[in-house]
Amino acid sequence: MAKDSTHKGPLVLEEGAETDYVLAGGVGSFWVKIQDLALYIRTTDEGVVVDIFGDQQEDLDAVASTYAYFGEGNGSEEEDEAAEEAAEEGSEADEGSEEEAGEEAGSEEAGKAS
Numbered sequence: 001m002a003k004d005s006t007h008k009g010p011l012v013l014e015e016g017a018e019t020d021y022v023l024a025g026g027v028g029s030f031w032v033k034i035q036d037l038a039l040y041i042r043t044t045d046e047g048v049v050v051d052i053f054g055d056q057q058e059d060l061d062a063v064a065s066t067y068a069y070f071g072e073g074n075g076s077e078e079e080d081e082a083a084e085e086a087a088e089e090g091s092e093a094d095e096g097s098e099e100e101a102g103e104e105a106g107s108e109e110a111g112k113a114s
Contacts, residue, residue: 037063046070 010030011021023030029042038058040051047069051062 031058047072 010024010027012024014020014022023043029040032039032041033055036055038053038055040053040058040062042049044067047067049067050065052064053060053062
């Protein structure tokens, strides 16, 4: 992303763009107001957090919040979906193994009791 020196507060207008901005170096957070919502966008060591507040209610709990880790946006959507499916299948397999282990332990205890 090439940057122009046109600053809009903590944001830098992307060269050749009218509405695309990047966060200026050294800036860790900023606010954006959209109609009756106030978005607080901040970076962390691991990624980005977005908290959404009602306008003039920034001192209350956020009405919504989300985050993403740096690097998550580098893969294709298909790769992301495949990774999620593999993780879900892995956790289902783990659950099945735990159930089988519990059944085996129950059989062993039944054998000892007789």
